Amino acid sequence: MEKINKLKFKFNKLFYFLFKERFNKTIDFSFPKNINRWDLIKDIINLKGYRSYLELGCDDDHSFEKIKIDYKIGVDPYSGGNFKGTSDFFFSQNKKKFDCIFIDGLHEYKQVCKDIQNSLDCLEDNGIILLHDSLPATIHQQAVPRYKIIWNGDVWKAVVNFRTKLDCDIVTCKIDHGVSLVRKVKNKKKLVINVKNFQNLKFEEFYNNYKNYLRVLDYENVIKYIQN
Numbered sequence: 001m002e003k004i005n006k007l008k009f010k011f012n013k014l015f016y017f018l019f020k021e022r023f024n025k026t027i028d029f030s031f032p033k034n035i036n037r038w039d040l041i042k043d044i045i046n047l048k049g050y051r052s053y054l055e056l057g058c059d060d061d062h063s064f065e066k067i068k069i070d071y072k073i074g075v076d077p078y079s080g081g082n083f084k085g086t087s088d089f090f091f092s093q094n095k096k097k098f099d100c101i102f103i104d105g106l107h108e109y110k111q112v113c114k115d116i117q118n119s120l121d122c123l124e125d126n127g128i129i130l131l132h133d134s135l136p137a138t139i140h141q142q143a144v145p146r147y148k149i150i151w152n153g154d155v156w157k158a159v160v161n162f163r164t165k166l167d168c169d170i171v172t173c174k175i176d177h178g179v180s181l182v183r184k185v186k187n188k189k190k191l192v193i194n195v196k197n198f199q200n201l202k203f204e205e206f207y208n209n210y211k212n213y214l215r216v217l218d219y220e221n222v223i224k225y226i227q228n
């Protein structure tokens, strides 16, 4: 992970408070304590019989090392995985297709949108993309620029954007700070909202609408969803 600069965090917090948004309510997701992102990834790989896996952002390899599969690539410019570089650099030279892609790199709206689109372009037709950290509990956890150690970033805004598109179907699993799943099929429950720039969405809107915006399901229903 990049080094944390405490002074920069203080400045970013003040900046967010003064110029972006103020909202102090917290969402109690009650994430199950015994289900992690890698449990969902492993279940999906087993249920679907997948043979290839790509992870964007590996850090200490907490997930990457647990994925046992014929072929796997882990991309990170700083630590972990087996490909040193940014996701953009990886995709600029990649010619392979993957069954399962886990997006967990830079958690900022524009980068996440790029990571989703590039992943869709190299996803096998029957494949599944997962995105980590799509359910932030507080305004602070989703603020960009970042000022919190525990940080989701604004991944959720990228998920809302792709929920409005016709050519992919998305649900969000209520585990481990939120894991959204993207499939390359016709959107079965397209989100209709009047938004010009998704990056300008406010946390208050997320607080009031997240279940519908991100199509949130519990673990059991996500497992049923991927089997249909």
Ligand SMILES: C[S@@+](CC[C@H](N)C(=O)[O-])C[C@H]1O[C@@H](n2cnc3c(N)ncnc32)[C@H](O)[C@@H]1O
Pocket (backbone or CB within 6 Å): 001, 002, 037, 055, 056, 057, 058, 059, 060, 061, 062, 063, 064, 075, 076, 077, 078, 079, 085, 086, 087, 088, 104, 105, 106, 111
């Ligand atoms: C939240 S951590 C990943 C955690 C890991 N996937 C896991 O499940 O434990 C985010 C990682 O993304 C990496 N990262 C930052 N910018 C990136 C980029 N542009 N492309 C790929 N990875 C990036 C960071 O170095 C960091 O290690």
